[in-house]
Amino acid sequence: MSDQPRDAAESEFAGAMRDIYLRAKSEAGYNATYFLQMLASEGPLETARRLVSSTQPSDGFTALWERRRLDLTVEAHILQDRFAGLFSDAEREAARERLRQYGYRPEVH
Numbered sequence: 001m002s003d004q005p006r007d008a009a010e011s012e013f014a015g016a017m018r019d020i021y022l023r024a025k026s027e028a029g030y031n032a033t034y035f036l037q038m039l040a041s042e043g044p045l046e047t048a049r050r051l052v053s054s055t056q057p058s059d060g061f062t063a064l065w066e067r068r069r070l071d072l073t074v075e076a077h078i079l080q081d082r083f084a085g086l087f088s089d090a091e092r093e094a095a096r097e098r099l100r101q102y103g104y105r106p107e108v109h
Helices: 006-028 033-042 044-053 059-066 074-078 081-086 089-101
Strands: none
Touching: 006 033, 006 044, 006 059, 006 074, 006 081, 033 044, 033 059, 044 074, 044 089, 074 081, 074 089
């Protein structure tokens, strides 16, 4: 992670999760209402942890894969360097492996 304190990274991650919803809707035509509900009830970090730790990809992940927009997935965001300190190595590896299984190689941010 960069020099930013953890609370700043958490705030930035929260914004990124809201952006996932907005961009999926506007750029990919996918309305991720369940994801938005999870964000409201669980919070951004817990939502991300639950989605990445699931044995199966979420419906949203699948919908974004079908639209060729895996860059808009929670998994892709978990792997961004700016959020590295928010997730365990195991969580980051789970995100990396799921993306790899679907043919996506995340860019380094």
